Amino acid sequence: MHKIIISALLLLSFSSGANETEVLTVDRVIPNNLELAFPNDRRIKPKSSDFKLVNYVVMSNEIGERWAVVTVTNASTGSRTLENGHLMALFANGKRKSPLAFKVSFEGSETLSITVSFGENKFPILTINTETGI
Secondary structure, three states, rough: OOOHOOOOOOHHHHHHHHHOOOOOOOOOOOOOOOOOOOOOOOOOOOOEEEEEEEEEEEEEOOOOEEEEEEEEEEOOOOOEEEEHHOOOEEEEEOOEEOOOOOOOEOHHHHHEEEEEEEEEEEEEEEEOOOOOOO
């Protein structure tokens, strides 16, 4: 009987340990005035839009998933749809990447916070930006 209980406890501890690597933690906050000068020879930038990035919080886990909660304002008075191409992250190796596919509708002048995934990357996200056409 004791062997069955011990075996069950060991199984539970192994399964809960596997889930811990998937838990997201907030990465260290990078100040807004930090200047970074990674080359951008291919001139990679987000799609121009009416969206203004208000702020963001980057998160990751032990298996290298990169996520962010971004707060975005639709600077237009009309309805707009925010898509993954409107946002771009700069990683610690100088690479730039948009988040995985998503679409969120905004009313005119609306501000929303959304959670987006940048997939897996061994390098952390340093900044996120938008390209406002206004």
